[in-house]
Amino acid sequence: MRFVLKTLKNGAFFSGFEIFVLSLRSKYDIFNQLITNLYKPFMKRTIFTTVLLLLVSLCQAIDKNTVVVTYNGTSASVSVASNISQYVSVTSGTSSHVKITQSDSFTGINATVDNPDGEIIYILSGTSTNGEFYLEGSYKCEVDLNGLTLTNPSGPALNIQNGKRVAISVKKSTTNKLTDGANETYKGCIHVKGHTKLKGKGTLNVIGNSAHAIYSKEYCEIKNLTLKITSAVKDGIHCKEYFLMESGTVSISGVADDGIQCELDGTVSTGTTTDHEEEDSGNFYMLDGTLTISNYGGNAIRTAGTITYSGGTQNFNTADTEINVSDIEAVNSDSSQDASYYNLAGQPVSNSQANGIVIVRNEGKSRVALTR
16 A cells, blocks of 8 residues: 655655545544534533432422421422321312321321320421311321412311321411311311420410310410410310320400310229320319410300419419319318318418318319318
8 A cells, every 4th residue: 555645844745645644534523623613501501400310309309207388378388298198188189178087097207306206297287277287197106387378268277186196397487377267067177186396486376266265175385475365255275184284375355155164084083194294183283384275255264173373474463363163062171181282272271271171182183172
């Protein structure tokens, strides 16, 4: 094979084959640069789109054990974490009258330090003037209020048909408002079938247009939150078993009946129990916090048991209280040195002052008695 030598200006020699190869390389470089210039914007757009989709996916990710409910007018979106989807049934579609059933087979999943019982957490936010949150279940749960304004013209704003412990957590720095409509079937704007624990570091405003502002079929406990009840057709708070205020700020006004009423769930009082386990005493306990009760039609506090203030601030007439009197029996105040006596306002009295109708607490049980 013969190659023709050519001389460049600088005196270098290249064969015809080398010239051919250089020519191909030059064309390849031009083609490659052309493709790169055309493809680069596409690559940038593809990478940007991929990153954006990833960020959106991360933002929309639902934490384990959570159900996120967002109200918007007459509609609501409900997102369920994948690890609990088999236990949660949403039957309301996109309606603002949200109806959820928590399976009876659910007994806790993915327990953590913050959620030791592995319960499901329902996070509610948004606004609706014609909506509700209805939940059925048989295992303890938590309902978080995270900036929720909810009105149900035909019933409770929160209707929790769950006989276990229900924690209603008002999230820090949020303001929430619940209002119900007239419906004699239910007993409160917040209607809970089981044990109710109100907690959190946010603010909750409640208006009861049907009956009580807050109704708990079993005990009611309050911790930390700011609770404002501004109106109720009946009681501000009505519960059974016992009422316990650990801390927080509670203001009750504009109620037609009692500020707070606590009654027995059964027929016989258990008296105070250790850590209030299985307690059904009808007792009222205030450990700390500030409780303000004003502009009411009945009593500030009415109980089926005793009233105990261990601390905190009571901004109401503590004498304007009442113990429900029933099944009065006659006893001798000197018959049992171990018994404790309380007047009908739930205030302790000495043995010598225990005259007339009083509450007698003995051996962990309480009863109303006529002393002599």
